[in-house]
Amino acid sequence: MAASLMEGERVLGELNSMSERNHSVYSVAALKELLTQADKSPSELAAIIVGCGPGSYTGMRIAVTIGKTLAWAWNKPLVSVSSLEGLAYGGALRSAGDKGTLRWVIPLMDARRGQVYTAAFVADAGGNWQRIVDDGIRLMADWVDKLAEHLRDGNVHPQEIIFAGDLDLHREQIERFSEMNGIAQVQLAAYSLEGSHIARLGRDKLQCGELSDPHALVPNYTQLAEAEAKLLAAKGGEVQRRV
Incomplete structure (x- = not known):
């Protein structure tokens, strides 16, 4: 889990956790803590930037869902960046x-x-x-x-x-x-991905007006999840990778 709060080129706060589970439980709380420590409110944010994969199937779903939800709830532009x-x-x-x-x-x-x-x-x-x-x-x-x-x-x-x-x-x-x-x-x-690198790339896309629709954005899976592949195989379906 990687998250960052940036103002221009300055990193106001960053979290990079190697915990393998419970991201769905702690991610939103971690983002709130980043804002609290920097004495910032959601209203001060210019945009929400999210890494949209590829990568861990469940991790991508969690990250993109949180990004979409916060962008919609806080009425902020949403930018997606290749992880x-x-x-x-x-x-x-x-x-x-x-x-x-x-x-x-x-x-x-x-x-x-x-x-x-x-x-x-x-x-x-x-x-x-x-x-x-x-x-x-x-x-x-x-x-x-x-x-x-x-x-x-x-x-x-x-x-x-x-x-x-x-x-x-x-x-x-x-x-x-x-x-x-x-x-x-x-x-x-x-090394492992850091939130500030996603933020910097997303800022450039934001300045160019390259925004994502909070209701339409989906993660870049590049392939079917293992569970989906097994289900299709059981039904005799043909599994094709999306590359």
């Missing part, structure tokens, strides 16, 4: 590499069975930020092969490639990619 983009953005900030170079940032969230939720972004020497691969769930072994192929065949080559997020279970494949690419220096940024 993977937030992870990548934080990885770019945390990397020990040279920020004055062209860099690819590859966010990784473990999705079990050798899979990862992932995407790809590029940060240039001027600090400009751009997505180059959509969010999706992919086999890590296949993903590093695709990245190596894209690196070899691309017209523009980054000086650094940053893998950010859940790295421990996928270090073998990252090392294999490092041996294959022979072009860019590989940097590792192992």
Whole structure:
């Protein structure tokens, strides 16, 4: 669970909890505590920004439901941000590499069975930020092969490639990619998503008028939940991933 209260570039309060359960019980109370500690009221908020996934199925549902409810109840604009983009953005900030170079940032969230939720972004020497691969769930072994192929065949080559997020279970494949690419220096940024990274990206979308409808926003699951997949399989249905 990651939450942040920001005013401009200043973090007024932040909560990053690794507790695996009871987020539905504590999340709203945690948000209220952030406001109380900063001596702010809901009326002072400019917007509600929420990470919409991909990631934990239940966690995404909780976060998006809270974001939608607060935006509607407090009559505030709602902005949704890719959780993977937030992870990548934080990885770019945390990397020990040279920020004055062209860099690819590859966010990784473990999705079990050798899979990862992932995407790809590029940060240039001027600090400009751009997505180059959509969010999706992919086999890590296949993903590093695709990245190596894209690196070899691309017209523009980054000086650094940053893998950010859940790295421990996928270090073998990252090392294999490092041996294959022979072009860019590989940097590792192992950490968990922070609320302030989602807030910063959401602020930029807010300023561009990229708002979400509180009644229509749904999480980006990228695949069916395990329970849904089992139900369809039992009925003889065909399960298709949404990538």
